[in-house]
Amino acid sequence: MNYKTFDPSKTYLITGAAGFIGFYLSKKLIGQGCRVIGVDNINDYYDVNLKYTRLNQLEPHEKFTFIKGDISNKELIMGTFEKYKPNVVVNMAAQAGVRYSIENPDVYIQSNIIGFYNILEACRYYPVEHCVYASSSSVYGANKKVPFEESDFVDNPVSLYASTKKSNELMAHTYSHLYKIPATGLRFFTVYGPMGRPDMAYFGFTDKYFAGEPIKIFNNGDFENDLYRDFTYIDDIIEGIVRLLSNPPEGEVQHSVYNIGNNSPEKLMVFIETLEKALSNALGKEVLFEKTFEPIKPGDVPATFASTDLLQKAVGFKPETSIEKGLQKFADWYVDYYEQR
Template identity: 70%
Template sequence: MNKSILITGAAGFIGYHLAKKLLEKGLNIIGVDNLNDYYDVNLKKTRLSELLQFENFSFKKFDISDLASMESLFIQNSIDIVINLAAQAGVRYSIENPSVYIQSNIIGFYNILELCRKYPVRHLLYASSSSVYGANKKIPFEETDFVDNPVSLYAATKKSNELMAHTYSHLYKIPSTGLRFFTVYGPLGRPDMAYFSFTNKFFNNEPIQIFNNGNFDNDLYRDFTYVDDIVEGIERLIDIPPVDHNPMYRVLNIGNNNPEKLMVFINALENALSHSLGKEVELIKEFCPLKPGDVHKTYASTEKLEKLIGFKPKTPIQEGLVKFTDWYVKYYRKVNLWFIKFSK
């Protein structure tokens, strides 16, 4: 059997972009996704339909918390690399629906680790999150920082994943790399993310909610990272498992190393929309208190990543947002009658 790369969450935002890049290089990809309805399933189906055009792509629809289905996949295929991107996402949603986070992010990840133990792989890469840093005041965030004070259940599950991977690497010699992503954005992104929901609200003529109380001197900062930079980082790491570590374990930040004020990001989004629509755009703004679970600033140190693979994310937000808004306008012009009416 030919060696294959398993990507869980393949119909998700990062999973889709990564799978597409690797498929274009001729690699055999097995995708798994439960296609849940946390956000618009049609968007997930759009991503999946593009991947299914590749002959070297196969897809299974089930949840990673389904151990029997997952094990059958390992038995029937020679899986060389596992990239676990399947997870229940969203900080605020975890406050309202904690059980789904335990099911997917804890039980599901435990299944991944068990199967990598039982059917050894060359490298396990998995999505962690910048949220593990919690309300850390030391900046930029470094992988060696203390991260035992999460401010959301989502963050706690991601920190748990890192601890579980460390233990399995120690006990069973599984080479594992945890990837702490910093506010990823781009085309075919997640509608629950701010830049996407802000764009939706613009076309619905609704105000966007900005959770900084209108205090521009104490604005929120985010290390916005364009999805292609995330994909390149993962791609370069695939063939560099931490086999020279004891245990064979590491975590890495993948962020833009250039935090922007939220209001700067919003202005960049307005400029991007103006470019894509060919007319001036200004979002209607409503300022609100900071939400529980949110953090004031995210800022990635990428020195460890640069030293290892000679690369760090570099796409400026204006360039990345134009790519997003160009895609958004084209995509929703096809699928939404209200947009067709608006564009006239």
């Protein structure tokens, strides 16, 4: 296996630095002695206090520079590239969420299409060694063949969010072809962990429990054909990204796409039971969610399951944190964080 090890002498531009993955990646790189330029618009899609809590852990570091701004602002992005001349750019800024894309399509086009276009244009005029960007497992749509492999047909997205992520892959491929920009897309599979996104199911379930409200499960109460998800713990995601940063694609078109998933899908109901146990441990009392069952929502897919063979071949790594371990870390953090507020 021949891949380059991480280089701490580089300057990294990370968009979405106050977001879940962007924060952990920035923290990891700063800890390795890298210079990190973080960009984030701190939008209110979810609780901005959590975003500021993350930022407060980054800002004291002298190697971290924060720029509050939107990647859809081309002047800001061009100016940032010109001033800081990053060696590597990691685009984690995006409007996330499948269901929200049905209610608010404009923001997805603004951030995920125009914003990413601006990043690629900046890489064109201020060349970088590697442009890494967030794609999503949602590009696989309602594919029945599992596990999902990077070579699978992904031209039938079932949400606007998925369409924007597929568009990002096509745009990056084109810019790699035309301007020799080494680019890597990462198809993330249901990322979870402490300081995660409150719009994600596990976080929302926990919020509902503490609010004394029932949780909604969108599987029609069909336990035989329950939803499957490839839940991937944040530390595994970060390890995969960091290993890829110094290993840009080679070849005629320098563009690659990798799944980053746990390669071990869990039934949603098993995940919920594991979360109940983790919260029971954190609180020292039995936790059982009150549950209501509803039909699957438009844009949701019944199963996600990542093949991680390509990632393992490229950088010798596959995610393997169990949901028992990962959800316990989340539950401990949640109880501690919200008790202090």
